[in-house]
Amino acid sequence: xxxxxxDQAEVEFQYDAPHLQPILDWLAVANVPGYTLVPVSDKQxxxxxxxxxxxxxxxxxxTCRVRVKGDDSELTLKTMADATxxxxxxxxxxxxxPPDASRRPEEAPGAxxxxxxxxxxxxxxxxxxxxxxxxxxxxxxxxxxxxxxVAVDETRLGEGRPTLRRVEVEVEPGALAATERFRxxxxxxxxxxxxxxxxxxxxxxxAELNPVxxxxxxxxxxxxxxxxxxxxxxxxxxxxxxxxxxxxxxxxLGEDIEALHDMRVAAxxxxxxxxxxxxxxxxxxxxxxxxxxxxxxxLGEVRDLDVFLERIDEWEKDDPDHAVALAHIGEVLxxxxxxxxxxxLTVLDRxxxxxxxxxxxxxxxxxxxxxxxxxxxxxxxxxxxxxRKRYRRVQRMGDAINRSSPPDSYHSLRIEGKKLxxxxxxxxxxxxxxxxxxxxxxxxxxxxLGLHQDAYVAIDMLHDLAANYARRLGPxxxxxxxxxxxxxxxxxxELRSEFRDAYRPLAGNWRTLRKSFLATA
Numbered sequence: 001x002x003x004x005x006x007d008q009a010e011v012e013f014q015y016d017a018p019h020l021q022p023i024l025d026w027l028a029v030a031n032v033p034g035y036t037l038v039p040v041s042d043k044q045x046x047x048x049x050x051x052x053x054x055x056x057x058x059x060x061x062x063t064c065r066v067r068v069k070g071d072d073s074e075l076t077l078k079t080m081a082d083a084t085x086x087x088x089x090x091x092x093x094x095x096x097x098p099p100d101a102s103r104r105p106e107e108a109p110g111a112x113x114x115x116x117x118x119x120x121x122x123x124x125x126x127x128x129x130x131x132x133x134x135x136x137x138x139x140x141x142x143x144x145x146x147x148x149x150v151a152v153d154e155t156r157l158g159e160g161r162p163t164l165r166r167v168e169v170e171v172e173p174g175a176l177a178a179t180e181r182f183r184x185x186x187x188x189x190x191x192x193x194x195x196x197x198x199x200x201x202x203x204x205x206x207a208e209l210n211p212v213x214x215x216x217x218x219x220x221x222x223x224x225x226x227x228x229x230x231x232x233x234x235x236x237x238x239x240x241x242x243x244x245x246x247x248x249x250x251x252x253l254g255e256d257i258e259a260l261h262d263m264r265v266a267a268x269x270x271x272x273x274x275x276x277x278x279x280x281x282x283x284x285x286x287x288x289x290x291x292x293x294x295x296x297x298x299l300g301e302v303r304d305l306d307v308f309l310e311r312i313d314e315w316e317k318d319d320p321d322h323a324v325a326l327a328h329i330g331e332v333l334x335x336x337x338x339x340x341x342x343x344x345l346t347v348l349d350r351x352x353x354x355x356x357x358x359x360x361x362x363x364x365x366x367x368x369x370x371x372x373x374x375x376x377x378x379x380x381x382x383x384x385x386x387x388r389k390r391y392r393r394v395q396r397m398g399d400a401i402n403r404s405s406p407p408d409s410y411h412s413l414r415i416e417g418k419k420l421x422x423x424x425x426x427x428x429x430x431x432x433x434x435x436x437x438x439x440x441x442x443x444x445x446x447x448x449l450g451l452h453q454d455a456y457v458a459i460d461m462l463h464d465l466a467a468n469y470a471r472r473l474g475p476x477x478x479x480x481x482x483x484x485x486x487x488x489x490x491x492x493x494e495l496r497s498e499f500r501d502a503y504r505p506l507a508g509n510w511r512t513l514r515k516s517f518l519a520t521a
Contacts, residue, residue: 004096009092013087014086015168017166019165020167037150038141041136045069051064051126057116059248060252072096072099083198094112106124133156134154147175148179155199169186220238221236221242229277230281234364237274237277264303279374288360308458311458322484328473329477333465383431410499417442435513448495455488455495462484465481
């Protein structure tokens with residue numbers, strides 16, 4: 001059985017000390033009016049920090065530590081934070097490890113170990129370094145109760161490496177102001193200065209470890225007018241693959257839905273760039289595009305449910321008459337999301353995915369081969385016809401749309417508009433403000449079309465729920481689902497009425513952009 005997991009906000013001041021014994025002597029007899037200090041413990045601690053070879057846990061925003069204290073051990077995930085006057089505020093998730101359990105972080109049976117496994121995937125976390133600490137602690141209280149734990153630490157960073165002498169004050173929730181006067185006295189008595197690095201950061205520096213993520217090694221991501229088309233294509237692909245990789249750990253962990261959203265959008269932009277630059281890139285890029293399509297599909301399934309759940313949660317708060325029924329819908333959707341997330345993790349944990357990442361990253365680092373003559377065309381030559389073609393397609397479809405057009409017509413325009421917007425983003429550095437202005441105008445249109453599509457996706461999803469879960473949900477919930485569908489239809493109708501106002505200004509912005517084609521030719 002897994003041990004309980006503590007998940008809390010840590011508020012801690014860290015100070016560097018020239019000498020520890022005078023501070024210990026003072027703490028033993030300190031008489032600061034309004035405060036009481038009581039010795040608590042004198043322990044030897046051994047902390048081993050872990051991460052994967054490609055720093056997945058670090059990229060997910062955490063440090064991973066296994067602490068051994070006597071016969072007990074615990075696994076801790078802690079977020080990273082910069083210090084302000086020695087103060088760090090971090091999230092700390094700790095799981096006590098069973099006495100007979102492995103001390104490997106990915107084998108911990110509770111929620112903390114599960115988080116490590118999600119972030120690491122198939123990669124095995126390895127020990128980075130081990131810190132040996134002698135820690136003496138004191139409880140700081142006043143007449144209202146416990147305020148903080150004061151710890152005096154002597155930390156050995158390893159053989160032949162410096163020793164850290166630290167005093168830490170970990171403040172109880174709501175007690176920050178109440179400890180201020182004591183901290184001032186402590187700093188003066190001990191000649192303490194705020195620490196600028198955490199113990200983890202100090203050990204990283206001492207061990208000469210530098211967490212360079214794959215995305216930081218891909219090569220140049222800048223697009224400039226003097227470039228050849230292939231070089232511009234590679235720069236664009238590097239930029240969006242870096243975003244894709246940077247959001248993978250957060251997507252795996254699953255606590256911040258925006259990480260998944262950003263990873264999915266990056267996958268879409270990569271596929272769009274591969275298609276846009278297809279004539280000027282080696283044919284191998286299409287194999288990478290096919291792999292990304294499979295990955296984007298599993299990301300999209302989870303993201304669509306995230307969007308729907310957010311809307312249901314909002315309506316549950318705003319509609320007390322249907323709150324119970326909406327909560328039932330939310331339960332079913334969360335089950336479906338959990339299943340979709342399981343399928344997503346299965347894809348991300350496959351050898352095939354790791355091979356794709358490694359091969360695509362290596363391909364991007366190499367860049368366009370000099371022998372690939374098609375890619376030598378100047379970007380200023382290839383961009384105008386590509387943008388014209390995409391704009392004309394949007395214009396033709398947009399001109400034909402009216403309020404009674406079927407949802408698929410709006411969706412098809414959205415897809416073509418997205419292709420045009422991505423192409424504008426790719427070539428934006430070449431054309432400057434005219435491209436930026438047109439992209440902004442197009443984004444406003446895309447917002448309307450995107451919300452319209454979300455409404456119809458939700459309507460279809462509700463139909464599916466009613467067909468497959470009617471007995472479980474019950475008549476009241478089915479009726480509420482009908483009301484929700486009507487809300488979505490009404491919202492879609494409002495968006496249709498906004499379409500012309502969002503679409504009409506495109507033509508003027510296009511004319512301005514077209515002039516810049518001539519100016520840069």
